[in-house]
Amino acid sequence: MLVDGEQWVDLGGVRQWVRIEGAQRGTVPLVVVHGGPGGHHWVFERTAGRLLARERTVVYHEQRGCGRSEAPADPGAYSIPLLTQDLAELVSWLGVPQVDLLGYSFGGGLALEMASAHPQQVRRMIAQAPVLDLHDPEVIHHQLAGFLACAQGEVAARLSALSRPSPAEQLEAFWAAVDTPTVDRFLFQNPECARQNRQWWAESGLVNTGQMARALAREQAPSHSAVGRVEAPVLLLIGRHDRNVPLAHLERLAEGLTDARLVLFEHSAHFPDLEETERYTRAVVDFLA
Structure with missing residues (x-):
């Protein structure tokens, strides 16, 4: 039982x-x-x-x-x-x-x-x-487009200037280059939900x-x-x-x-x-x- x-x-x-x-x-x-x-x-x-x-x-x-x-x-x-x-x-x-x-x-x-x-x-x-x-080209291209749509200001300029030999390497470079607000906009539609998510992750340790x-x-x-x-x-x-x-x-x-x-x-x-x-x-x- x-x-x-x-x-x-x-x-x-x-x-x-x-x-x-x-x-x-x-x-x-x-x-x-x-x-x-x-x-x-x-x-x-x-x-x-x-x-x-x-x-x-x-x-x-x-x-x-x-x-x-x-x-x-x-x-x-x-x-x-x-x-x-x-x-x-x-x-x-x-x-x-x-x-x-x-x-x-x-x-x-x-x-x-x-x-x-x-x-x-x-x-x-x-x-x-x-x-x-995790290697699916369709998913990788979708994520690249998502980051470009969410990035703003200096982060957007940084991503647009990034060039790598393959889409997978480019996505890895994007993840290394984006800031927290960009990641939150990428993963969430509601900013308050993104804030709550970050708070819970921090609390979890x-x-x-x-x-x-x-x-x-x-x-x-x-x-x-x-x-x-x-x-x-x-x-x-x-x-x-x-x-x-x-x-x-x-x-x-x-x-x-x-x-x-x-x-x-x-x-x-x-x-x-x-x-x-x-x-x-x-x-x-x-x-x-």
Whole structure:
């Protein structure tokens, strides 16, 4: 029987952070998969997560080397198969036949990989602005255009003058050149939500070391052909103003999945869980029901 609270669980030989909330609801556990790569759940726990736990059993898991989890002894021990296997072991540890998955950003892509590799463990899943391939040229060009649209003044001039041999290298240079206000405009449509996000990150004391992102950048891009074999019903979520993931990306994904529906949030960018929390929560709860 699941019990509320946090604990550290050995998954794939790495001590990883897990927190359960809403165990008394007695529903199929909803495992939340964070983005990044290298992020954590601190903000989501304070936005849609707190509302979801009023109606569902929610299980937060922070991936190896992320947030409150420990890092693997091998600094290169990060890969999509390893992260997927960690999730499969988490489901076994929970002692339930199936879970529902909710992944956001990079976590959405990882949740789709999990549903493909271990279909028997996944009942339903939600993918919020999923990033399937960190090397995808369409996504990279979309992000470059997003930064150029958000940059102002000196930062805009700096980005316009940057030139690199490849779009991926240019995007890396953009991230190094932008300031905090530009990043906030890139990720959020509502400035107050961006401010709240920054405040919660500061309160958390958690950092993204970049180790996972560096390791995955060296990994050969997966083909993701297996995504078409996802059997579980999928709810795809994205903000109208998402400058991180193109809407066309999700529209094609919806067409390629066996059973998928797409919900668009008109007043959000990359994080509708923060910018339209109540509508986001209702969409998730109705889908899972």
